[in-house]
Structures are given as structure tokens and as C-alpha cells.
Amino acid sequence: MMHAIKRRKSIREPGNKHRDAGASSLSEAIRRHHRNLGGTLRSHARGVGGGEPQTERESFAAFLKFDLLPHARGEERHLYSTIDKLVREHGNPTATMAVDHEFINDYVTKIEVVIQRLKSAVESERPRLLRELRELSLRLDAVFELHLAKEEQVYLPLIEKYLGRTDQDRILEAIHKS
Numbered sequence: 001m002m003h004a005i006k007r008r009k010s011i012r013e014p015g016n017k018h019r020d021a022g023a024s025s026l027s028e029a030i031r032r033h034h035r036n037l038g039g040t041l042r043s044h045a046r047g048v049g050g051g052e053p054q055t056e057r058e059s060f061a062a063f064l065k066f067d068l069l070p071h072a073r074g075e076e077r078h079l080y081s082t083i084d085k086l087v088r089e090h091g092n093p094t095a096t097m098a099v100d101h102e103f104i105n106d107y108v109t110k111i112e113v114v115i116q117r118l119k120s121a122v123e124s125e126r127p128r129l130l131r132e133l134r135e136l137s138l139r140l141d142a143v144f145e146l147h148l149a150k151e152e153q154v155y156l157p158l159i160e161k162y163l164g165r166t167d168q169d170r171i172l173e174a175i176h177k178s
């Protein structure tokens with residue numbers, strides 16, 4: 001919820017005119033807000049779906065509707081146009097996708113580890129490991145679903161519209177070889 005982000009006092013950083021106080025305090029405020037949202041989401045997510053009281057489920061729904069969604073709306077309305085400009089001038093538009101790939105790699109490693117552990121786990125450890133396997137798999141599934149949607153909704157239409165057949169064939173061949 002961008003409007004809930006508290007403004008912080010300016011801190012001048014001498015010697016770096018591009019990192020003025022406004023820039024650094026905005027990113028700090030966003031990180032802090034993300035930590036709060038992420039922490040709250042995680043604790044709700046881990047607490048529901050069992051025998052929790054209905055009031056807990058309703059407070060989860062209220063958090064999603066009145067905190068999580070407004071945060072996304074606030075960013076779309078007030079932040080992303082500036083981010084577009086910054087990325088065009090100083091960034092790399094596919095860096096966010098490489099972050100997705102890092103997360104996907106991490107999940108794959110963690111899932112492999114749990115599967116290996118299950119091979120030799122004693123009976124008392126199995127329920128916890130199986131729960132962990134299920135949770136990691138669902139989280140990877142969510143990340144992968146989102147990642148595919150981004151590639152298919154944003155990148156593929158650009159390829160179809162602007163990339164010639166020869167370039168398409170060259171890339172396809174390279175992807176198949178790797």
C-alpha cells in the first residue's frame with residue numbers, strides 16, 4: 001500500500017549526487033513495506049487450511065484485499081512509470097526474469113535435497129519431510145506459473161511481431177542445444 005509507506009527524513013550522501021536522499025528513502029520504505037507484507041502473508045498462508053477459526057480466515061482475506069492488493073495498485077499507479085524510465089536508461093529489462101530463474105534453481109535444489117532425505121529418513125521424520133516437499137513443490141509451481149505467464153504475455157508477442165524468421169530459427173536451435 002504505497003500511501004501507507006512512511007516518508008523518512010532525508011539523508012544526504014556526499015560524493016554521490018545520483019543517490020540523493022529521496023531515492024534512498026523511497027527504496028528503504030519499499031523494502032520495509034515488502035518485509036511487512038511478505039511476513040504477514042507467510043504467517044497467514046502457513047496458518048490457514050487446517051482447523052483455524054473462521055475469524056482467522058476472514059482476517060487473512062481482509063489482509064489480502066486491503067493491504068496486499070492496494071500495494072500492487074499503488075505501485076502500478078505511482079511507481080512503475082518511473083521504473084520503466086529508469087530501466088530504459090540504466091537497467092536491464094530481463095534482469096527480473098533472471099531473478100525468477102534463480103528462485104526456480106533454488107527450489108529445484110531444495111526439492112532434490114528433500115527427496116534424497118526421504119530415501120533414508122526414519123519413520124518419525126517422514127511426515128515433516130513430506131510436508132516440506134509438498135510446500136516447496138507448491139511454491140515452485142506458483143513461481144513457475146507466474147514466470148511462464150510473463151514470458152508468454154510479454155515476450156512472445158514481441159517475438160511474433162518484431163523478430164524475423166531467421167532470428168527466430170537461430171534462437172530456437174540454440175535453446176534446443178543448451
Ligand SMILES: [Fe+2]
Nearest residue numbers: 034071072075
Ligand atoms: Fe511491491
Ligand SMILES: [Fe+2]
Nearest residue numbers: 097101147151
Ligand atoms: Fe524462463
